[in-house]
Amino acid sequence: MRHRRSIDLAAGTPVPSADIHVIGKCAELAWLTCAKLSPDYVLGGECAACGHIAWLDRWKLALRFGENVYLENLRPRLQCMSCGNRNGNGFVIGKSA
Numbered sequence: 001m002r003h004r005r006s007i008d009l010a011a012g013t014p015v016p017s018a019d020i021h022v023i024g025k026c027a028e029l030a031w032l033t034c035a036k037l038s039p040d041y042v043l044g045g046e047c048a049a050c051g052h053i054a055w056l057d058r059w060k061l062a063l064r065f066g067e068n069v070y071l072e073n074l075r076p077r078l079q080c081m082s083c084g085n086r087n088g089n090g091f092v093i094g095k096s097a
């Protein structure tokens with residue numbers, strides 16, 4: 001079931017994820033905002049159920065939810081497009097190789 005305001009962890013992303021290494025996980029990202037995230041980093045979401053990671057378009061998120069919204073507040077909106085899980089998903093940060 002799809003929620004209208006969910007953030008899809010889409011399988012197809014504009015970012016070539018093979019070239020990106022995960023360097024940070026949700027615990028330390030809770031109080032980060034899109035505005036504070038360095039442009040060198042890529043924002044992604046990780047599914048708690050199947051481990052699927054998808055890279056998100058942070059600029060789109062900032063436009064949609066505001067660049068000063070805490071990631072912790074967006075976390076409940078993450079939905080895995082691989083298995084459909086919405087519970088316990090978290091953000092990750094990646095950096096291009």
Ligand SMILES: [Zn+2]
Nearest residue numbers: 047050080083
């Ligand atoms: Zn999943």
